Amino acid sequence: MSVGATASGMSGDPYKLGYSHHGHLEPGTDEATGHGEGGPASKRIVVAYGFWIFLLSDIIMFSAFFASYAVLSGATAGGPTGRELFDLPRVAIQTLCLLTSSFACGLAAIATRLRNHLWTQIGLLVTGLLGVVFLALEFQEFTTMIAQGAGPSRSAFLSSFFALVGCHGLHVTAGLLWLGTMMAQVFVKGFQPPILRRLMCFSLFWHALDIIWVALFSVVYLIGAYS
Amino acid sequence: MNPSSNTRDDQRDLAPGDELITDGDVASGLLGYVIGFVLALGLTACSFYVAGSDLIWKPGIPTGLIVLAVAQMGVHLVFFLHITTSPDSTNNVLALAFGVLIVVLVIGGSLWIMAHLDHNMMPMDKLMEIQR
Numbered sequence: 100m101s102v103g104a105t106a107s108g109m110s111g112d113p114y115k116l117g118y119s120h121h122g123h124l125e126p127g128t129d130e131a132t133g134h135g136e137g138g139p140a141s142k143r144i145v146v147a148y149g150f151w152i153f154l155l156s157d158i159i160m161f162s163a164f165f166a167s168y169a170v171l172s173g174a175t176a177g178g179p180t181g182r183e184l185f186d187l188p189r190v191a192i193q194t195l196c197l198l199t200s201s202f203a204c205g206l207a208a209i210a211t212r213l214r215n216h217l218w219t220q221i222g223l224l225v226t227g228l229l230g231v232v233f234l235a236l237e238f239q240e241f242t243t244m245i246a247q248g249a250g251p252s253r254s255a256f257l258s259s260f261f262a263l264v265g266c267h268g269l270h271v272t273a274g275l276l277w278l279g280t281m282m283a284q285v286f287v288k289g290f291q292p293p294i295l296r297r298l299m300c301f302s303l304f305w306h307a308l309d310i311i312w313v314a315l316f317s318v319v320y321l322i323g324a325y326s
Numbered sequence: 327m328n329p330s331s332n333t334r335d336d337q338r339d340l341a342p343g344d345e346l347i348t349d350g351d352v353a354s355g356l357l358g359y360v361i362g363f364v365l366a367l368g369l370t371a372c373s374f375y376v377a378g379s380d381l382i383w384k385p386g387i388p389t390g391l392i393v394l395a396v397a398q399m400g401v402h403l404v405f406f407l408h409i410t411t412s413p414d415s416t417n418n419v420l421a422l423a424f425g426v427l428i429v430v431l432v433i434g435g436s437l438w439i440m441a442h443l444d445h446n447m448m449p450m451d452k453l454m455e456i457q458r
Contacts, residue, residue, distance in 0.1 A: 144340075144341045148417060151418055151421060155424070158425055159429055159432065162429040165433055166436035169433065187374070187378075198363070199363075201406055202363045299344075303342055303343045306402060306406040307407070314395055316373070321374065
């Protein structure tokens with residue numbers, strides 16, 4: 100802000116790179132984005148940024164699975180195609196479960212910001228239950244397909260399908276285990292800074308899984324079932 | 327350490343997932359999630375409807391579905407993960423941009439190369455004759 104600039108006499112530093120809130124300005128009056136004198140970011144920022152990098156690398160790993168599925172989706176080796184196998188009403192319910200689960204996770208994050216134990220736990224519980232329903236439906240789908248003789252060893256298309264969708268399912272499973280751990284930790288230890296950081300990372304993870312599912316139901320199920 | 331986070335330090339940078347709102351301002355945070363949820367539901371419904379109908383030109387349906395999916399991913403990023411264009415979120419956006427670049431290279435490159443290989447490959451019956 101101009102107040103800060105005139106106070107410090109540094110009008111030659113339009114981006115205020117050398118002046119952070121630790122410097123000469125009144126706290127809250129500057130809009131410095133640089134950290135010339137500010138020192139390192141807080142641990143909360145560092146942890147979340149590192150986890151964001153992990154999520155992006157996880158998404159890149161998924162992109163390799165998507166690429167192999169896209170390449171192999173026509174290689175059915177005379178076996179069943181997606182049009183015959185995919186049950187779209189179930190996929191719609193799965194999508195609804197995961198989307199609502201993500202929403203509940205966001206509500207739990209708001210309750211956490213308010214330091215409200217009850218609503219945090221309720222939000223996390225709803226998140227987890229919807230995740231369990233999602234996984235149960237996916238398990239049912241896989242067992243039905245394998246019982247029809249359309250297991251991962253039937254064709255290259257089915258191998259890549261099970262690898263891609265199964266990898267997402269494994270992520271959801273891991274997320275549910277993490278969710279249970281977080282509920283126990285919030286219950287036992289309360290809202291300590293390390294717990295808050297873990298909760299933040301968990302909600303990032305859960306939202307990222309929902310993003311991957313959006314790509315999955317569009318590319319695999321909808322395009323696969325109608326083309 | 328102060329149990330209530332969001333100290334002044336944290337308001338200079340935004341962690342992914344953080345919103346630029348104060349603790350008292352719950353209603354706007356809630357509203358963000360509700361808007362995101364409604365938009366995502368709408369886009370999902372559009373995808374499922376478009377896929378099965380002849381609302382758009384048949385050969386264009388896969389492209390339409392991918393466009394809807396990308397739009398929905400954008401909604402999720404902005405309203406759920408709070409990756410926005412605010413100046414405090416620059417690092418997060420740049421990391422995301424790099425991730426998207428790699429994803430496009432991996433998927434687009436694979437499809438491109440494999441389509442060419444497929445095109446250049448000898449038809450399967452001829453290949454069988456040679457091997458016999």
